[in-house]
Amino acid sequence: MKTALITGANKSIGFEVAQQLLQAGYYVYLGSRDSEKGEQAVAKFKSQGLDQVEVIQIDVSNSATIHTARVELGNKITSLDVLINNAGIRGEGDPSASFITPKAIRDVFNTNFFGTIEMTQAFLDLLRASDAPRIVNVTSGLTSLTLHSDPNWKYYKFKGAAYGPSKTALNAYTIALAFELRDTPFKINAVDPGYTATDFNQHQGTGTVEDAAARIVKYATIGQDGPTGGFFSDDNNPETGVSPW
Incomplete structure (x- = not known):
């Protein structure tokens, strides 16, 4: 049975990704910053008969929890087939370039960028032991510098100094x-789930979690x-799914 570890998987898109992988026959390690919320998510899956799942407590902004999770998972399995770096934050305060504080930018980068790097490096040895290792870094369509320079792009006015740059x-x-x-x-690929209606954007998104997770x-x-080393966004390019950088 193939195995997958997903960060930020106790709700929203991460939860749906876990569900789809469970339905595909994967054993899922559900990464959750809050272990109680993670257990609640696992209970929902088990109530549906999806029982090949368990919680791994991980806060990707906290190096100690990443190390602990690696030790815990290493005691359970000798190889990992899939790592999905899904956990991320938008950040607090005014995101505009002239008002945002350096601390606010650092906080966002610590989770979205440095946290993902730490996760990847911590679990790389288990991934190397797989016959077909896969890493998906969940990104955003707002990361495209090419499109951000195009006044005709539909998201041209959606600019910020923290979240987008962290994902770029x-x-x-x-x-x-x-x-x-x-x-x-x-x-290893970067994948944009699309502008999805979740808590992350106060449910203003136009897409569904089912489509995003798929x-x-x-x-x-x-x-x-x-492919490997690609940036894929159906939102940016519905014809091919390949987004410009």
Whole structure:
């Protein structure tokens, strides 16, 4: 049975990703910053007969919890097939470039960028032990510098100095890691789930969590002939799914 670890999986898109992977026959380790909320999520799955799931307490902004989670998971399995770096925050306060505080930017980067790097490096040895390791870094359509420079883009006015840039940096890390591991079985991609109605945006998004999760699961389960080092967004490019950087 293939295994998957998903951060921020106790609700919203992460929860739906876990559900779709469970339905596909994966054993899911549900990463949750709050272990009680994680257990509640697991209970929901088990009430549906989806019992190949358990909680791993992880706060990606806290190095100690990442280390503890790695030790805990290493005591359970010898290889990991899929890592989905889903956990992320929008940040607090005015996001405009002239008013946002450096601390606010650091807080967002600590979770969305540095936390993802720590997660990836901590679990890389377990992933290397898989025959077909997959890493999906959940990004945003708002990270495209090309589109942010196009006044005709539908999200042209949606600019900020913290969330978007943190995910743009994550895209750059995705490219670097995929290149480093290009001659291995790894497939590593950045995937935009789309503008989805969740707590993250006060349910203002236009997409569903089911569709958002399906986009992520697609790249978490791609075959060996699939892409690596790509940035995929159906929202930015509905025809091919390939987003400009």
